[in-house]
Amino acid sequence: MAKTRVLVVLMSMVSLAVVGVVPQLAGAAGPGPQPATGTYETPIGRSPIVAPDPDDPTKLLAQTSNSTNFGGTFTGSTQYFGTVTYDPVTKESEGNLVEVFTGTVADLGAGTVTFKEHFTQDATQLTLLDAAIVSATGPLRGLTGLLHFEGRSDAYGVGAGTYSGTIDTSQLDPEPVTTNVPLTASPTTPPAAPPAPALAPVTPAAYTG
Numbered sequence: 001m002a003k004t005r006v007l008v009v010l011m012s013m014v015s016l017a018v019v020g021v022v023p024q025l026a027g028a029a030g031p032g033p034q035p036a037t038g039t040y041e042t043p044i045g046r047s048p049i050v051a052p053d054p055d056d057p058t059k060l061l062a063q064t065s066n067s068t069n070f071g072g073t074f075t076g077s078t079q080y081f082g083t084v085t086y087d088p089v090t091k092e093s094e095g096n097l098v099e100v101f102t103g104t105v106a107d108l109g110a111g112t113v114t115f116k117e118h119f120t121q122d123a124t125q126l127t128l129l130d131a132a133i134v135s136a137t138g139p140l141r142g143l144t145g146l147l148h149f150e151g152r153s154d155a156y157g158v159g160a161g162t163y164s165g166t167i168d169t170s171q172l173d174p175e176p177v178t179t180n181v182p183l184t185a186s187p188t189t190p191p192a193a194p195p196a197p198a199l200a201p202v203t204p205a206a207y208t209g
Contacts, residue, residue: 038072045156077104111138
């Protein structure tokens with residue numbers, strides 16, 4: 001009877017262990033596509049450099065650059081620059097940007113991520129932007145993905161919104177981490193001992209007086 005009880009207890013312990021392990025395995029993020037969501041905010045505006053569009057005199061061409069703060073899957077800040085075409089009649093614009101993110105990607109580590117982007121903005125300042133990852137550094141090297149941003153911003157870039165999309169970690173190739181090796185003094189080589197003086201040959205005459 002005692003053996004039966006011991007067996008039942010052991011089986012119960014094994015069952016609890018299995019139940020405890022399975023959720024961990026199911027929740028572990030392995031290589032492959034993963035969702036990415038968060039928010040962005042551009043708190044400070046900058047005046048773009050505006051000139052007539054040489055390809056279409058009815059529109060304006062602007063050079064723009066600014067900094068944005070990210071939260072969520074991507075947590076950090078960015079610097080972007082690019083070209084915007086603005087239609088003063090419809091008050092709509094579109095453009096292409098390059099944006100460099102510096103910060104942390106959830107569960108992956110800290111580094112930089114470079115996006116190539118295309119956006120449109122309507123007369124109500126609704127801004128839609130699609131961003132493709134083209135390169136990354138540090139533990140993020142090899143990261144790929146597509147993000148979609150939606151929000152509102154004024155003519156100077158001040159605005160906020162959300163982003164969502166997918167990142168793919170199946171091609172991650174983290175850069176090796178280099179550490180600073182402290183310099184150590186080279187061992188001092190003791191000076192060479194002076195050569196022993198040559199001994200004069202001893203002859204029997206030396207002992208004769």
